[in-house]
Amino acid sequence: MKELRAHAGFPIKPVYGPEDAAGVDVERDIGRPGEYPFTRGIHPHMYRERLWTMRQYIGFGTPAETNARFKYLMAHGQDALNVAFDLPTQLGLDSDDPRAEGEVGRVGMAVDSLADMEEAFAGIPLDRVSVSLTINGMAAPITAMYYAVAAQQGAAADRVVTTPQNDILKEFIARGTWVYPVEPSLRLVADLIEFSAKRYPRSNPVSVCGYHIREAGCTTAQEMAYGLAIAAAYVELMLARGMSVDDFAPRLSFNFTAWGKIFEEVAKFRAGRRLYARMMRERFGARNPKSWMFRSLIGGGGSAFVMQEPENNIVRGAYIALAAALSGAQTIALPTYDEAYTIPSAKAQLLALRTMQICAEESGAADTVDPLAGSYYVEALTGEMETTILAELARVERMGGIVEAVKSGALQAEVARQAYLFERKLVSGEIPKVAANCHVGDRPVEADREVEVYAFDPKVVESQLARLARVRRERDDQTARTALRRLSDGARGAGNLMEPIMECVQAYATLGEIARAMQDVFGEHKESVKF
Amino acid sequence: MKVLIAKPGLDGHDRGAKVVAHALRDAGVEVVYSGLKRTPEEIVQAAIQEDVDVVGLSVLSGAHALLARRVVEGLRAHGAGDIKVVVGGIIPPRDVAELRRLGAARVFPMGTPLPEIVDAFTKQDL
Numbered sequence: 001m002k003e004l005r006a007h008a009g010f011p012i013k014p015v016y017g018p019e020d021a022a023g024v025d026v027e028r029d030i031g032r033p034g035e036y037p038f039t040r041g042i043h044p045h046m047y048r049e050r051l052w053t054m055r056q057y058i059g060f061g062t063p064a065e066t067n068a069r070f071k072y073l074m075a076h077g078q079d080a081l082n083v084a085f086d087l088p089t090q091l092g093l094d095s096d097d098p099r100a101e102g103e104v105g106r107v108g109m110a111v112d113s114l115a116d117m118e119e120a121f122a123g124i125p126l127d128r129v130s131v132s133l134t135i136n137g138m139a140a141p142i143t144a145m146y147y148a149v150a151a152q153q154g155a156a157a158d159r160v161v162t163t164p165q166n167d168i169l170k171e172f173i174a175r176g177t178w179v180y181p182v183e184p185s186l187r188l189v190a191d192l193i194e195f196s197a198k199r200y201p202r203s204n205p206v207s208v209c210g211y212h213i214r215e216a217g218c219t220t221a222q223e224m225a226y227g228l229a230i231a232a233a234y235v236e237l238m239l240a241r242g243m244s245v246d247d248f249a250p251r252l253s254f255n256f257t258a259w260g261k262i263f264e265e266v267a268k269f270r271a272g273r274r275l276y277a278r279m280m281r282e283r284f285g286a287r288n289p290k291s292w293m294f295r296s297l298i299g300g301g302g303s304a305f306v307m308q309e310p311e312n313n314i315v316r317g318a319y320i321a322l323a324a325a326l327s328g329a330q331t332i333a334l335p336t337y338d339e340a341y342t343i344p345s346a347k348a349q350l351l352a353l354r355t356m357q358i359c360a361e362e363s364g365a366a367d368t369v370d371p372l373a374g375s376y377y378v379e380a381l382t383g384e385m386e387t388t389i390l391a392e393l394a395r396v397e398r399m400g401g402i403v404e405a406v407k408s409g410a411l412q413a414e415v416a417r418q419a420y421l422f423e424r425k426l427v428s429g430e431i432p433k434v435a436a437n438c439h440v441g442d443r444p445v446e447a448d449r450e451v452e453v454y455a456f457d458p459k460v461v462e463s464q465l466a467r468l469a470r471v472r473r474e475r476d477d478q479t480a481r482t483a484l485r486r487l488s489d490g491a492r493g494a495g496n497l498m499e500p501i502m503e504c505v506q507a508y509a510t511l512g513e514i515a516r517a518m519q520d521v522f523g524e525h526k527e528s529v530k531f
Numbered sequence: 532m533k534v535l536i537a538k539p540g541l542d543g544h545d546r547g548a549k550v551v552a553h554a555l556r557d558a559g560v561e562v563v564y565s566g567l568k569r570t571p572e573e574i575v576q577a578a579i580q581e582d583v584d585v586v587g588l589s590v591l592s593g594a595h596a597l598l599a600r601r602v603v604e605g606l607r608a609h610g611a612g613d614i615k616v617v618v619g620g621i622i623p624p625r626d627v628a629e630l631r632r633l634g635a636a637r638v639f640p641m642g643t644p645l646p647e648i649v650d651a652f653t654k655q656d657l
Contacts, residue, residue, distance in 0.1 A: 087541035087592055091568075099570070102594035103541050176543015176567045216546045303546075307642035340641050341623060343593075419546045420553040427645050436642070453623045456593065529566040531549040 006264045006381070008221035008388045020380035029274065030379070033369045036281065037274035039382070040370035041328035042293040047366035052324075053331040054356050055132060055297065059084030059109035060343050061460045062467075063120035066109040070124060072346060078353055082132040082333060083120070084108030085142070090177040092138050092515025095464045105460040107343070108134075112468045113510045117145040118152065127155035132163040132207070132297070137179040139166035140188045140498060141514045144505045147200065163204040163253060166192050169230045170209045172406045172525070173415060174216035179515065182407050184522035188497065190237045195498035197248040205248075206234060207297065209255040215303045217419025220260055221385060224272040225392035226411070227254060228279065229402040235284055245284045249291035253330075258323040259301030259316075266372055267381035269298070269327035271389055298329035302339040309435040313337035317355050325365040326372055332356050343454035409528030416531045468510065475508035483507045484517045491521035532652060535583045537565035537574045539598040540590060547619060548589035551648055558649045571601030579611050585636075585657060590620040596629055603634035615657050619643070 004012045013020075024030065031037060034044030043049065056073060058081065059066045070081055085108040088100035094112050095104045104110050111117060121131075126149065135142040143164040150160045168185040171178045178185060189206065196205035210227030218226065231252060238248050256272075258265040276294040280286040301320065305313040314337045324332045334355055336348035344352075360366050372378040399405035406412070425431040432438045487500040497518070504514045536552045538545055545567060556562045563581050565574060578586045586606070590598055599618050606614050618630050619639040627638045636657045639648050651657055 087543075091541055093541075099541065102597035103592055106593040107542075171543070176545065178543075216544075217550075307640075341621070416546075416549040416553070420550050423550045423554070423645055453625070527566045529564055531552050531564050 006220070006384070007260045008219050008264065008268075008385060010384050010388060016376040016380050018376060021376050021383075024379050024383060029383075030373065036289065036292055037277040038293060039270045039274045040373055042273070042295060042330075044369075046328060046369040047325070047360070048368070051360055051366060052329050052356075053080045053130070054078050054353060055080040055082045055331050055333050056349055056352055057082045057084050057134065057300075057333055058344075058349065059086075060107075060454070061105040061109065061457070062463055063109055063111065063116045065460070067120050067122060067124070069346065069349070070120075073349060073353060074124075074129075076350060076353060077357060080130045080132070080331070081124075083134060085133075085135055086110045087177070089142070089511060090135060090138060092141075092179055092511055092519075094510050094512030095461070095468055097512055104464055106456065110460075110464045111142065111145070111511060112464070113471045113508050114145050114148055114505050115467065115471050115508065117142075117149050121146075121149050121153075125155070126150040126153055126162075127159035130161035130163070132165070134165050136165050136168050136171045136175070137177050137185065138511065138515065139164040140192050141501050141505060141511055143192055143196070143205075144498065144501045148502065148505050157200050158202060160200050161202045161204075162200075163207050164192065165209065165255070166206040167209045167230065167255075169233060169402060169406055170212050170226070173226065173411055174212040178525045180519065180522040181525045182403065184491075184518075185525070186233075186237060186403070188518075189234060190241060191496045191498050193234065193238055193248055194241060194243065194496055197243070197251065201251075204251045204253040207253045207255045208234070211255045211257045211299065211301075213415060214257050215301060216415050217422055218415045219418060220264055220268050221388035222392050222415075222418065223256065224268050224275075224385070225389045225396065226402070227256065228272065228275060228389070229393060229396050231276070232279060232283075233402050235280075239284070245280070245286045246288040246291050249280060249284070249286050250288055250293075252295075254294060254296035256296050256298055257301040258298045258327055258329075259304035259320050260323075262319060262323045262326065263372070263378055263381055264385070265323045266326045267378055267385045269294075269296070270370075270378075270382045271385040273328070275386060275389060295330050297331040297333060298324035298327055299331075299333035300335035302335040305335055305337065305340050306433050306436045307340040309441065310337050310340065312435055313339070314351060314355070317352060318359065321356050321359040322363065322365055325359055325363075326370075328370060338452070341453055345452045345454065347452070407528070409530040412528070413530040471508050471510065480504070480507040480509040480513070484509050484513055487514065487517045488520055491518050532585065532655070533561040533563070533581065533583045534585045534587055534652065535563045535565060535574070535578050535581055536587045536589065537569055537577070537602075538567045538589055539569055539571055539574055539602065540592060540594045541568055542590055542592035542594070543567055544591045545589070547591070548587075550645065551587065551589070551619065554645050554649050555652055558653050560652055571598060571605050574602055575605035575609060575611070578606065578614050579609055583614060585615045585617060585652065588616065588618045588620075590618065590622075593621070595620060595622055596626060596633065599630055599635055600633045617651075617657060619648070
């Protein structure tokens with residue numbers, strides 16, 4: 001019989017029975033849904049009381065174009081937003097910066113100042129719609145802009161529900177939108193968490209992402225281990241500021257992927273939930289049960305999709321939705337079938353939304369809590385995942401802890417090594433991909449390329465540059481310059497920078513100016529190049 | 532053969548670049564990796580200093596045409612037009628011909644099997 005392995009590395013047996021789940025202590029390890037250690041989910045009735053939130057990742061071109069796509073999906077039943085920003089915005093460059101050439105409005109929406117955020121959310125009530133902001137290195141200024149727009153709309157601070165990603169450690173590991181060195185970057189993460197915890201009690205000021213590290217090539221167990229290690233690093237950061245763990249931990253959130261083998265993914269989340277609960281209660285002494293809950297967006301994984309016969313990706317997306325639902329996701333987002341080619345079309349976005357809706361309404365996956373509990377296989381897998389995650393956490397400790405491992409580049413090198421191993425398994429066929437490395441059809445590849453490719457309109461750049469010039473012309477320059485100077489002064493000190501950043505934003509200082517005011521003090525990250 | 536694998540522009544996705552770098556190294560090719568967010572000028576300088584035969588650009592953000600043109604032109608302007616430039620990443624099919632016209636020796640769009648890329652280098656089929 002062919003040997004099979006989980007993506008986490010351990011072997012999978014052809015049959016599981018009672019003996020495989022014999023070591024499980026039901027009370028201690030599984031418990032009841034909504035109760036410590038939350039193996040079965042963080043709510044007692046899960047989707048019977050509240051379905052997961054459907055939150056597709058959207059953003060391209062100008063704020064006006066993005067606003068229109070937001071409204072299109074909301075009209076079709078999407079209940080929350082997840083904003084994509086273009087690379088210059090993610091890196092704190094204005095649209096007219098020479099380094100931004102060719103990248104403005106490409107992979108997300110361009111934001112140069114508060115005026116752009118005002119336009120992006122025009123007609124979208126920020127006291128009723130929850131909005132994720134996929135922004136990290138620039139999380140502090142972009143979230144400040146978001147808070148400012150909410151205030152302009154008259155939304156009460158305690159009604160504002162936003163989730164800036166604000167997870168810079170995973171950017172150093174996987175996604176690359178770092179700007180400042182590790183230490184000042186962590187300071188900004190903590191500033192936003194602290195400011196939000198005090199002023200915006202329903203905002204989720206960080207979304208710890210295993211997702212991107214997995215996309216970069218790590219295994220399932222590493223994804224969870226690195227996510228837990230990053231979360232612990234942020235908790236320690238806040239404790240060092242004198243905050244009590246229960247003052248901020250209930251609003252910590254997560255972003256993970258579920259594109260692999262369905263049962264392994266479910267086991268990963270069940271193991272992750274109980275490891276997180278134990279870590280928060282036992283290691284950090286959290287008393288509020290909400291501080292023990294691993295609340296997660298579970299989603300995509302464009303890396304699961306292939307370009308051959310792209311319609312097959314719609315089917316893959318449905319399995320991801322099922323895995324996420326069986327895993328107890330709070331929010332689901334799916335990649336779109338055209339993702340290997342292009343910025344998603346409206347049609348592909350709608351298909352992804354419909355996929356989640358069919359899973360929710362028709363499949364029965366949402367009918368009862370943690371339906372796989374008690375399966376010999378899934379309980380045994382959950383235990384195997386827990387053991388493997390703990391082993392990966394121990395490896396991180398041997399690298400000096402997550403922050404040191406990121407600074408030295410050792411973790412990045414490990415992720416790259418795993419990506420290469422994975423690619424070799426794709427080449428050998430050990431990891432099958434239908435129509436790519438097995439069941440390859442005789443349809444010429446060109447026939448697969450009839451995907452509607454997003455036609456990037458160069459006018460996007462012109463109009464963005466014109467808006468930026470108008471903001472600079474119409475603002476009170478003196479006020480903006482004073483605010484920027486205060487920000488630089490603040491950066492030299494040790495205080496929380498959110499107030500001075502808010503001041504800059506409200507004076508219509510541009511994102512590039514704000515980023516530079518901090519960079520003058522913090523300097524720039526130098527990447528340790530290892531592969 | 533010596534190759535510089537480079538990430539021009541602002542795109543931070545380096546999985547593909549590193550996988551190709553690993554595979555080439557395993558195939559006996561000498562490989563240098565630039566790291567993220569290099570400007571075309573920095574890549575041109577590195578290619579000349581490292582005396583490479585080929586520059587492999589990896590771009591997933593959509594800015595490939597502009598960035599590839601800058602690198603090709605930069606190499607020519609420094610009298611290093613004999614250094615070949617190849618491009619990989621999220622390259623829509625309709626852009627492949629344009630990249631070739633701009634001077635890219637080979638283009639490896641998404642979905643290109645890894646052995647095909649390695650063969651192109653080791654068999655000098657660029």
